[in-house]
Amino acid sequence: MTVDVDRIAQLSKLEILPEQKSRFEKQMNEIVEMADILLAVDEQDADIEQHFADLRQDIVTQSCMTQQSVANNAPSFKNGCFCVPKTVE
């Protein structure tokens, strides 16, 4: 299996520069080769049931954070909103 690094990087919202591409390609293909041992697994034998965590009650509780303490970590925050470049023309 060969990994299409350009396509996967695009899906991952990452950019791989042309000079990095062959290194990432080689490493990714070696990792996937390591994972190829899984191809022989018959998942019918394993019974992969889904687990669901217990849901907590959806009730409003006192927050330990203020809006300001959260906003302090934002790259850009104005009038109670996170700011990004205009998205709609």
Place this chain on the structure above:
Amino acid sequence: MELFEYKAFELAQMLTDKQISSSELVSAFINRINTVDKKLNAFITKCFDDALEQARIIDQKRVSGANLPLIAGIPIGIKDNISVKGLKMTCGSKMLENYVAPYDAAVIEKLRQSGGIMLGKLNMDEFAMGSSNQTSYFGACRDPYDTSKVSGGSSGGCAAAVSAGEAACALGSDTGGSIRQPSAFCGTVGFKPTYGTVSRYGLTAFASSFDQIGTVCKCVKDTAMLFDVISDKDHRDSTSVDKKYNCYNSLCSDAYGLKIGVPRELFESVSHPDIIDSFNRSVNLFKDTGAQIIDISIENTKLALAAYYVISSAEASSNLGRFDGVRFGYRAKDCKDINDIFIRSRTQGFGDECKRRIMLGTFVLSAGFYDDYYKKALAAAKMITKRLDSLFEQVDIIALPTSPETAFAVGDKLDDPVKMYQSDVFTVFANIAGIPAISVPCGVDKNGLPIGLQLMSKRFDEQVLLNAAYAFESAFEGIPKPRL
């Protein structure tokens, strides 16, 4: 003997007996950090003023006759992926270089309630992805036994700090061996509890079905003391279980009649003869103390590492989607539109190993490959878990080396991820099955580098596991301390 050389439970006794004050103790550790950390790089953030203030408050309470928990006044280090309100939490990444945690993690609330004193935040592989601490944006953390060697990872800062006497004990996280492998490299006791016994609220998520907060300590008794403090039910972590432990007071060093399974089929992964020698001597020591040694086979062992990397990377690719340059974390300059913010912030903010894991995760979840890799990895993990569950009907403990090698040179394996991933070959089983596991020092190699013995038990059998580790530690002559 200097104060920083004592074990935490010994320091707790000295504090209780008023032989020392917490202020003296914290000052001794601060001096030690100021002396040795430039050689190790274990700390990313230090909070000495706050630590001294907390120590002063604890001392006042003690003088006024308050009955304080054992951990009160003990200096502790925290891995830098656990939120401590008001302190930076970088996760070893440029992405969070300037992020200040706005709340305390559940384990930090527990520490504060018990009077534990935080000295600072400890170095780690970026977002806990690595087995050497070399992927940290803040530089590699080094092994106190030989500073040309890596501390292991991802909780390398925790293991190096405790080993070197920069903290009496530490809290780390273990997703595939991240507490146990660096503990093996640095000669500390590293403990990953059962999945769900310690709340992950406030731990930065890497692979949510494997992540577990645990302890790095100087000995098993310290481990039990710290684990008792942090384990509890927490409604803010939906995987948290309703179980409270009291391992410290019930610790027992009698291994008589204990059934210990040894899966020798796995040892072909070990090329280091000193590791096999130390392991065999450890097993014989158990036998001498009255334990019964039973040969077992885990089966499908070769699938474990592949399954672990496929599942953990899939979950990481999802968990790290939150780092988009919008609400917190690094944002690239002069972006022309929102997509530009996402792509350039993530490209500039994440290091190469994070990018590889995000891309591997995206690959195994993408159309056409989901059934071949992700679904089969889940099936393999299920098979391994079932097999381990059935083995624990025959044995109380499974014993393995912690790592197939001792600490390697700084700079090694950085360009060979597959080789790096082999470091986790013995540790991923416990994460896949959600069982508790501990690494205790069991010898040194011919270069004087520590070797770890790993013990695993069935889910929620922490007391049995810690007793077994305590029995071994009590019978073993110990390893020399690092010289710095």
